[in-house]
Amino acid sequence: MRSVFCMNQLNLILKPSSILLVQQNSFIKPRWMAIHRWQFPSLSIHGIEGAFSGPGTKTVIPAKVKGKFSIRLVPNMDPEKLRNQVKTYLNGVFAERRSPNEQRVTLQSGSKAWLADVTDKQYNVRQRAIRKIFGIEADLIRAGGTIPIARTFQHTMQKSVMMLPIGGADNGIHSKNEKLSRENYINGTKLFAAFMIETSQL
Template structure:
């Protein structure tokens, strides 16, 4: 933690030397500990009422790293490789992208030009630890430092390829379920009782099999009703992205469900998906290999997309599972809990915030960026959108092969071009 606080001090000094007005917002202590959280660094550069005001988010903390993890070079010393790449922990996630903002101001100064927007910086030091304290700070500052924001730009993601930039317009939400089926107070011996007792595991596999098929189609009636169709144009663009095999199959030789690249990308980012994570015995006792488990708990989640409504989907899921359970004619007891939830994020690309990001990317890279969506969640994107009621663009800076959290010695690249 002291490293992060040291990093914060260095960063404040750099920002102030560029003329940025800096406020260090105290986020309190680590929960249950007498250790200070690293501050949220809020900066302001310019306050011309005729210019738009952009909030820029990055984070200055990094994942842990040590040379002994298999790095080629000391991970906390910036090393330039023969091919020009600058390597070290955080070059891609997220110290490099953060420094882009400062380098940009330096470049304008050097060119003797005025930055065409007012900038408000929100640089976090706890992103890799779940953004502790950020949501509360956002709410507080929504009527303070962040009161008059016109749009938000988050630089904390990577390109979906290695050779072409993209902008991220969408993230999926998540609905995480626990399903319990209780049959008995404990486990039974399958020799002595198999055939006479109602077995929760039998019910459970039937319920789980009713949720999704082996082609990935969710079987809960009505679940696709509100999903926004993907346009032919977008589909075509997704098919043309040069994705590596590992980007598509997870780098684990996963079996792709769809023939076309575009369909696979759509299925994992623009459509809902239901994954069964685990089925476990939940009854007390040791659980020999031939038992009839008395209680079973399973976990599954639904990744949601625009414009699915959590309350509506939950109703569809619960109704479906309860109906199926009744059809089984089981004597056991079913309970279903929506144990976790997070909304999807989806922005309209015709907003000036996206159009500006597209134009800027075209100017720097000479190509129109791909407009993509990610399958996972980035809760802060939604926090910024909801709390500040602002359009949010995710502007990826790193590359698809940066391995930002890797511990296997692959070097993180940050191309400083």
């Protein structure tokens, strides 16, 4: 569905001295915000293990620290090639520090990006169902997700795969307080029913 992001909201939480930069820098104008959110790869830092993070003061330097991050891929990116590039880069930066410590970079899992075939007839069915329930035209955008099985299904069965999300941009996906609004839950249930009815009429 449509994003609830607004540049005015961003300006409100920034310092006054930063607002001019936000307005002048083409990198974060609304058009570029959308491009970076929907089209480009992204890197997320998930946490650091080993460093003291509890209440109070503790100055002990840990013997080992582990950092976790992920990179969302886009079509035509090779996970194995990216893994080697990231490993080479991190090892190069670490070598420049001339540290007596050791660094190890490992990949837990990786998969190629999945790209939906929006020309498939089931997407026309989806659009009709969304119009019927929400009264709007659905925006077909590219958005990151951690659902590697979608590409596996499409590749293995040689059939088009479609996702029919019912969440909103304010759901706080993967966060501590992730939620699904009551309105989206109710309308989402209606949407699935409408989709099945529209599909039966093909």
